[in-house]
Amino acid sequence: MQDIVKEFPGVKALNGVQLSVRPGTVHTLMGENGAGKSTLVKCLIGMQPVTSGKIIYKGKEVAFKTTQEALNAGISMIHQELSPVLERSVSDNVFLGREPKKGIFLDYKKMHGDCLELFEKIGLKIDPSEKMKNLTVAKMQMVEIVKAISYDASIVIMDEPTSALTESEVEDLFKIIEELKSKGVAIIYISHKMEEIFRISDDISVFRDGEYVTTDRAENLTQDKVIEFMVGREITDMFPKKHCEIGEEVLKVENLCSGKAVQNVSFTLCKGEILGFAGLVGAGRTETMETIFGMRKKTGGKIYKDGKEIHIKSPEDAIRNRIGMLTEDRRGNGIVGILSIKMNTVLAHLKSYGFPINSRKMAEDTQAYVERLGTKTPSIETPIGNLSGGNQQKVLLARWLLTDPDILIVDEPTRGIDVGAKAEIHTILSELAGMGKSIIVVSSELPEVLGVADRIVVMREGVVTGCLGREEVSQELIMKYATLDKSKQKAVQ
Ligand SMILES: Nc1ncnc2c1ncn2[C@@H]1O[C@H](COP(=O)(O)OP(=O)(O)OP(=O)(O)O)[C@@H](O)[C@H]1O
Numbered sequence: 495m496q497d498i499v500k501e502f503p504g505v506k507a508l509n510g511v512q513l514s515v516r517p518g519t520v521h522t523l524m525g526e527n528g529a530g531k532s533t534l535v536k537c538l539i540g541m542q543p544v545t546s547g548k549i550i551y552k553g554k555e556v557a558f559k560t561t562q563e564a565l566n567a568g569i570s571m572i573h574q575e576l577s578p579v580l581e582r583s584v585s586d587n588v589f590l591g592r593e594p595k596k597g598i599f600l601d602y603k604k605m606h607g608d609c610l611e612l613f614e615k616i617g618l619k620i621d622p623s624e625k626m627k628n629l630t631v632a633k634m635q636m637v638e639i640v641k642a643i644s645y646d647a648s649i650v651i652m653d654e655p656t657s658a659l660t661e662s663e664v665e666d667l668f669k670i671i672e673e674l675k676s677k678g679v680a681i682i683y684i685s686h687k688m689e690e691i692f693r694i695s696d697d698i699s700v701f702r703d704g705e706y707v708t709t710d711r712a713e714n715l716t717q718d719k720v721i722e723f724m725v726g727r728e729i730t731d732m733f734p735k736k737h738c739e740i741g742e743e744v745l746k747v748e749n750l751c752s753g754k755a756v757q758n759v760s761f762t763l764c765k766g767e768i769l770g771f772a773g774l775v776g777a778g779r780t781e782t783m784e785t786i787f788g789m790r791k792k793t794g795g796k797i798y799k800d801g802k803e804i805h806i807k808s809p810e811d812a813i814r815n816r817i818g819m820l821t822e823d824r825r826g827n828g829i830v831g832i833l834s835i836k837m838n839t840v841l842a843h844l845k846s847y848g849f850p851i852n853s854r855k856m857a858e859d860t861q862a863y864v865e866r867l868g869t870k871t872p873s874i875e876t877p878i879g880n881l882s883g884g885n886q887q888k889v890l891l892a893r894w895l896l897t898d899p900d901i902l903i904v905d906e907p908t909r910g911i912d913v914g915a916k917a918e919i920h921t922i923l924s925e926l927a928g929m930g931k932s933i934i935v936v937s938s939e940l941p942e943v944l945g946v947a948d949r950i951v952v953m954r955e956g957v958v959t960g961c962l963g964r965e966e967v968s969q970e971l972i973m974k975y976a977t978l979d980k981s982k983q984k985a986v987q
């Protein structure tokens with residue numbers, strides 16, 4: 495890709511960018527949220543036309559008009575924001591648009607079989623006839639990945655493929671990547687996770703604010719160097735945890751149950767405390783939080799706030815009890831794509847703007863959070879769907895900060911967020927705790943939980959397997975509890 499320029503109304507997303515990808519290698523694109531990484535690959539696959547510039551593929555100039563054209567030519571992509579057809583089956587999703595046919599009818603049997611074969615090849619245990627909506631985000635992601643590689647492509651683009659995956663799934667993905675490489679497939683990889691980037695990359699290109707910064711072999715670069723290229727400054731403290739006083743008990747959860755996913759979960763949370771929730775995907779952390787927040791039916795147990803039992807049947811009840819929750823899956827539960835940043839920010843707080851609505855106040859509040867979180871956007875009236883993934887996450891965080899909750903639950907708060915903004919979000923969480931708020935952080939990134947939390951609850955298969963204090967905790971210990979087998983769980987409880 496040579497001298498690629500891409501303009502959106504009011505935004506120059508790419509300004510003379512280049513990228514050159516070699517067969518049989520992993521080429522990673524790096525840059526802060528909004529740097530233009532996703533836009534660059536969208537231009538490549540014909541999802542968006544370039545404003546100017548040249549794309550040369552296998553020695554010929556190309557300009558794909560649709561993603562289907564790109565696919566036919568051998569370029570497939572796993573998108574940053576999943577877009578599965580939730581009501582259809584897994585195999586329908588994998589073969590969407592190229593369903594095998596028997597005469598004029600779809601050959602469901604073949605589809606099921608082919609799908610199973612693809613899954614088995616990489617050891618994925620998913621029933622192809624399961625409805626897509628019944629899968630976890632992680633499983634959906636794996637399905638997307640299988641779909642992309644099933645096209646026999648020459649280039650596979652992965653835009654933050656591991657953001658929803660567990661460690662073992664990430665390992666599976668890396669094995670797939672190795673296999674693709676050995677077949678001469680080029681992989682364009684986008685991720686904010688430094689460790690994994692340095693594990694798998696051959697080449698790394700860095701972008702900043704739509705500008706091309708540099709490309710080099712991974713072995714010539716270090717994490718610190720890449721960060722400097724990305725942000726133009728050094729970041730010294732990723733987890734600026736301030737010490738703050740921990741006060742009285744604010745939340746007590748007793749034997750909480752929700753079907754099989756949450757079984758007799760008990761824990762307490764104090765004023766000014768940041769409580770981490772660790773575990774592998776499927777451990778029931780998200781489901782526990784959804785039950786507390788009223789998104790999922792509680793089948794047993796009690797919740798107390800400030801010593802009084804509270805009854806939460808819906809998110810509205812939770813908000814009324816001053817509990818806020820930033821959900822894990824921003825596409826499904828969070829953003830309203832066609833609405834503006836302003837409306838998305840004030841959404842959980844609408845009632846406070848009176849009637850008729852005080853839209854000036856709305857704008858002021860939104861603007862304040864755009865500045866505080868460093869959200870990159872041309873204006874607060876921009877539809878949130880136009881923002882880069884990481885910037886959408888910041889808008890959602892702003893939504894919950896604005897409701898000024900006593901208890902803020904954040905589920906994977908920094909997923910898809912660049913290193914600079916990550917440190918900002920950790921600072922904000924720590925500041926909130928300092929102001930006497932209580933915070934629950936669910937995160938699959940162990941360094942994150944270790945960095946921000948005062949205590950860490952570890953779950954496995956719907957059960958709490960351990961609760962660790964800041965002094966005693968380590969990655970090894972968390973992993974031990976996260977993988978503890980059932981027979982020993984009783985002893986810990
Ligand atoms: N459809 C669109 N309309 C208007 N502006 C857009 C559109 N898509 C992207 N942009 C803008 O282009 C810029 C680059 O966005 P892009 O999504 O490529 O960033 P990114 O590097 O992928 O960031 P992230 O790490 O957050 O995913 C951003 O300023 C974004 O707001």
Ligand SMILES: [Mg+2]
Binds near residue numbers: 653882
């Ligand atoms: Mg992106």
